[in-house]
Structures are given as structure tokens and as C-alpha cells.
Amino acid sequence: MMADQEPAELAEFRQNVRRFIAHNLPTSVREKVRRGVLLDRNEIDLWERQLVNQGWFAPHWPERWGGQAMKPLWRMALDEELARNDCPEASPFGTDMVGPMLMQFGDDAQKQFFLPRIVNLEHHWCQGYSEPNAGSDLASLQTRAVREGDDYIVNGSKIWTSGAHYADWMFALVRTGADGKPQEGISFLLINMRTPGISIKPIIGIHGWHLFNQVFLDEVRVPVAHRVGQENMGWTIAKSVLEHERLKLSRVPECHRRLANLKTLAASVMERGQAIAQRDWFKLKLAALEVRLMALEASVLRFRRQALAGGRLGAETGRLKLRGSQLVQAFENLTVDVAGPSSLPYDPAAHLELMEDAPRPWRVATTSARRFMSRGFTIAGGSSEIQHNQLAKQVLGL
Ligand SMILES: Cc1cc2nc3c(=O)[nH]c(=O)nc-3n(C[C@H](O)[C@H](O)[C@H](O)COP(=O)(O)OP(=O)(O)OC[C@H]3O[C@@H](n4cnc5c(N)ncnc54)[C@H](O)[C@@H]3O)c2cc1C
Numbered sequence: 001m002m003a004d005q006e007p008a009e010l011a012e013f014r015q016n017v018r019r020f021i022a023h024n025l026p027t028s029v030r031e032k033v034r035r036g037v038l039l040d041r042n043e044i045d046l047w048e049r050q051l052v053n054q055g056w057f058a059p060h061w062p063e064r065w066g067g068q069a070m071k072p073l074w075r076m077a078l079d080e081e082l083a084r085n086d087c088p089e090a091s092p093f094g095t096d097m098v099g100p101m102l103m104q105f106g107d108d109a110q111k112q113f114f115l116p117r118i119v120n121l122e123h124h125w126c127q128g129y130s131e132p133n134a135g136s137d138l139a140s141l142q143t144r145a146v147r148e149g150d151d152y153i154v155n156g157s158k159i160w161t162s163g164a165h166y167a168d169w170m171f172a173l174v175r176t177g178a179d180g181k182p183q184e185g186i187s188f189l190l191i192n193m194r195t196p197g198i199s200i201k202p203i204i205g206i207h208g209w210h211l212f213n214q215v216f217l218d219e220v221r222v223p224v225a226h227r228v229g230q231e232n233m234g235w236t237i238a239k240s241v242l243e244h245e246r247l248k249l250s251r252v253p254e255c256h257r258r259l260a261n262l263k264t265l266a267a268s269v270m271e272r273g274q275a276i277a278q279r280d281w282f283k284l285k286l287a288a289l290e291v292r293l294m295a296l297e298a299s300v301l302r303f304r305r306q307a308l309a310g311g312r313l314g315a316e317t318g319r320l321k322l323r324g325s326q327l328v329q330a331f332e333n334l335t336v337d338v339a340g341p342s343s344l345p346y347d348p349a350a351h352l353e354l355m356e357d358a359p360r361p362w363r364v365a366t367t368s369a370r371r372f373m374s375r376g377f378t379i380a381g382g383s384s385e386i387q388h389n390q391l392a393k394q395v396l397g398l
Contacts, residue, residue: 010077017081024050025087033086034261036370038209041166047088048121058095058119060304065103065111066119072304076252076297083253084260091163092248093125094118098171098190100307101241105188105229114190128158128172128191128215129238135160136386138173139182139235143217145174145189147224152176152189154197154220162380164200164213167193171241177232188234190226197221205376207369242382243313249381250300250324255293258331262286266338276338285334289327296323315394318387325377325384332371343367 029043051057060075061067070078083089099118102111117123134141143156154174164170170191177185191198197220203212229237263286266277276282300320303313336343378384392398 010073013074014077014081017078018085020054020056021082021085021087024054025085029088030086033088036373039088044088044091045121048090051090052119052121057090057121058099060307061095061099061119062103065099065115072301072307075304076301079253080256083257086257089254091124092245093127093163093167093171094121094123096248097127097241097245098125098169100244101171101237102228104240105237109225110190110228123168124163124166126161126164126167126170126193126215128161128164128170130160131157132159132214136383138238139186141173141175141186143172143174145176145187145222147176148221150224151221152224152227154189154191154217154222156217158215158217159212160203160380161200161213161215162211164193164215165202165210169193170215171228173234173238176234183235185232186234186238187231188228188237189222190228191217191220191222192226195220195222205372207372209369209373240313243315243317244307245381246317246321247300247303247307247313249377250296250320251328251377252293252297252300252324255296255324255327255331258328258335259290259293262331262335262338265335269338269340282334282338285337289330289334292323292327292330296320296327299323315390318382318390319395321381322378322384322387322391325374325380328374328377329371332367332374335367336371339367 025047026043029039029047032039032043048057055068056078058066059068059070059078060072062069095118099115102114106114114123118125128143129138129141131141131143141156143154143158145152145154152174154172156174158164158170158172161167161170170193172189172191173186174189175185176187179185197218199216199218201214201216202210203214204210205212228234263277266282266286267275269276271279303317303320307313382390
């Protein structure tokens with residue numbers, strides 16, 4: 001829903017969010033986010049701590065687990081205001097993936113131990129699904145867990161593990177059975193990242209940032225009590241987590257931030273004596289993107305209502321992830337069109353330039369890095385080709 005068509009109550013809520021941001025978000029952090037500069041973990045933690053104190057870290061969670069049972073329209077407005085006002089993006093692993101998964105599949109001891117620690121930001125999480133030889137074909141994963149008394153002994157390797165270098169826990173898929181279909185021999189484990197036998201190797205991206213890792217597990221002992229659900233039933237749980245992940249990966253709030261940045265940039269770059277913002281080609285392209293964003297936003301709202309009502313989300317969430325990731329890339333591409341050839345070199349030094357009239361203003365200097373970053377969005381959480389295949393099979397029944 002567009003902000004100008006909203007009920008007065010919601011408009012007032014948005015105002016409150018903006019006031020909260022103005023009081024709590026340090027200017028230096030805000031500037032870094034606007035410029036697409038990588039934040040250090042401490043800056044993200046301090047901001048997430050503010051959200052925890054305000055009850056906005058997991059506002060959609062039920063009250064009994066420390067949330068506010070915030071309605072989807074409100075949650076969406078909250079996310080949108082946080083993104084539009086250059087707040088650091090909160091990691092989805094704990095609040096949007098492990099938390100909801102444990103509420104659905106965890107036993108009482110797991111809920112009592114983990115949920116309060118997620119909502120209070122005592123644990124950072126990472127996702128251990130992909131392996132060097134198992135990405136799209138995730139069911140072929142080979143990291144093995146063998147039962148020994150009350151523990152599993154885990155051996156293998158996970159790759160592209162975002163944020164493993166600061167995670168306290170990893171939710172992981174491991175092979176516990178060899179019979180039947182590959183999906184039938186997989187279990188879902190929660191692994192403490194401080195356990196002996198875990199080592200982490202950084203992978204530096206094309207943008208120069210350290211976001212990913214390869215994680216090696218060598219004789220890692222994991223209590224059976226940290227298995228979620230039955231042995232060999234991990235695939236069902238993993239699919240449910242992916243459905244929630246894909247709802248989050250619709251990236252609507254991020255698109256709003258990109259839209260705002262793009263408009264500002266287009267107003268400041270001239271073409272044939274006119275600001276690009278006034279040129280017909282730009283206005284047409286921008287309008288088409290805004291329409292796609294509004295349509296995506298309406299779909300996300302529908303799924304969020306379904307999730308809040310406790311309904312299964314289903315494979316259709318793949319559509320949101322597909323559209324959202326493509327839309328972010330379309331915004332980045334148009335930004336490059338507007339910035340022109342001067343956006344081509346990636347200039348990390350210019351990230352730190354505070355002057356708008358510096359030789360290469362930051363909006364242009366960071367364009368390439370942001371564009372490189374967005375390339376991964378059509379791969380992470382399941383590639384576009386895989387989303388198409390799943391939508392064809394599971395939603396359209398083809
Ligand atoms: C930004 C980012 C963050 C990530 N974070 C994590 C994380 O935290 N944890 C984690 O576990 N993983 C993470 N990943 C890994 C991600 O899930 C995998 O990269 C993804 O599932 C694709 O697997 P792959 O890289 O092995 O590519 P492959 O599966 O080898 O695919 C290569 C190409 O072949 C295509 N392809 C494969 N199979 C088919 C098919 N059947 N039909 C048509 N085309 C096909 C794919 O679409 C792709 O274009 C992340 C990836 C990115 C980019």
C-alpha cells in the first residue's frame with residue numbers, strides 16, 4: 001500500500017519509526033548505509049540492540065516469545081521506513097528463519113533455550129545448507145553425521161556460508177541416512193560454532209568484501225538434543241525454512257531505498273542540458289520499475305498475512321524471491337545507466353568522501369560495488385532457474 005493511501009494510524013506509526021531512527025541511528029552509520037559501504041559487525045550489533053530495546057527486532061513474533069505479534073501491514077511499514085532511512089539491514093537468519101522454524105518444529109527444550117536468545121540478540125546465526133558439490137541440487141549434500149551415544153559426529157564442509165565468521169550457531173543440513181531418495185536421509189542440526197573441529201576460511205567477493213566463508217567440520221560433536229525433528233526428516237524442515245527465507249528475500253524495503261537513491265541521483269546528473277530525472281526515457285523506465293515494486297509489495301503483504309495466520313506458505317513464495325531479486329538488479333542497472341561511464345571503476349576510497357561535490361561523488365563511485373553485490377541476489381536462496389522450475393512443477397503443476 002502506498003504511504004499516502006494509508007490509514008491515519010499507520011501514518012502515525014511511520015512517523016514514530018522515523019523519530020526513533022532520528023534519535024538512535026548514528027549519522028556515521030546512516031551515511032555508510034546510504035553510500036553502500038560495508039559496515040563492521042559492531043556497528044550492526046549496536047543498531048540491532050536498539051531495535052531489540054524497542055521491541056522491533058522480531059516484531060512479528062508472538063508475544064509469548066518476546067515479539068509484538070505485529071500485523072503484516074505494520075511490519076511492512078516498519079521495514080520500509082528502516083530501509084528508506086538508511087538503517088543497517090538486520091540479518092534474517094535468527095528472526096525470520098531459525099525462530100519461526102523452531103516455533104513450528106522445535107521441542108520444548110529447544111524453544112525455551114533458543115527463542116529468547118534469538119529475540120534478545122544473544123546468538124548470531126548462519127545457514128549451513130550449500131556444499132562445494134551441492135547447491136541447486138541440495139539433496140545431494142554429503143556432510144555426514146554419525147550417531148555415537150548421545151551425540152552425532154559431523155564431518156564435511158559447507159560453503160557460501162554468509163556471516164559464519166561472526167555466527168555463534170549454524171543451522172545445518174547433514175546426511176544421516178543412505179537409503180531411499182536422497183531427501184529421505186537428511187537431518188536438521190543446530191551446531192554451536194565454538195565446538196572443537198570447526199574451522200572457517202574466508203571467501204572474498206568480487207566487490208572486495210568478506211561476506212562468505214567455507215566452513216570445515218572435522219569430527220565435530222553435536223548433541224542429539226540439538227537435532228530438530230526426527231532423524232532423516234530434515235528435508236521437510238529445510239523446505240519450510242526456505243519458504244520463510246524467500247518471503248524475506250522479496251527485498252521490497254531495499255527496493256524502496258534504491259528507488260529513493262536513484263531519484264536523487266537522476267536529479268543531479270545532466271543530459272543534453274536537462275536533469276536526467278526530467279528525460280522521457282528515464283521517466284518511462286522509472287515508472288515501469290515503480291509499478292513492478294507496487295505489485296510485488298501487494299503480493300508480499302498477502303503472504304505475510306498468511307504466515308501470521310499460521311498458514312503454510314508453500315512453493316509460491318519462490319515467485320516473490322524471483323521478482324524481488326530481479327527488481328533489485330533492474331534498479332542497479334538503471335542506476336548505472338544514469339551514472340554513465342564514470343560508474344564503471346569501483347572506487348572504495350570514494351566511499352569515505354563526505355563531500356557531495358568531490359570529484360567522483362559517492363553515489364557514482366559505489367555504483368559498481370552495489371551492482372556486483374546485487375548479482376548474487378538471483379543466486380542466493382535458490383537460483384532464478386530453480387525458482388522457475390519449482391513454480392512450474394509445484395505451483396502450476398506442469
Ligand atoms: C549472496 C549469496 C549468499 C549465500 N548465502 C548462503 C548461506 O548463507 N548459506 C548457504 O547454505 N548457501 C548460501 N549461498 C549459496 C546458494 O544457496 C547457492 O549458491 C545456490 O543455491 C546455487 O548453488 P551453486 O552455487 O552450487 O550453483 P549450481 O547449483 O552449480 O548452479 C549453477 C548454475 O546452473 C543452474 N542450474 C542448476 N541446476 C539447474 C536445473 N536443474 N535447471 C536449470 N538450471 C540449473 C543454476 O541456476 C546456476 O545458474 C549464498 C549464495 C549467494 C550468491
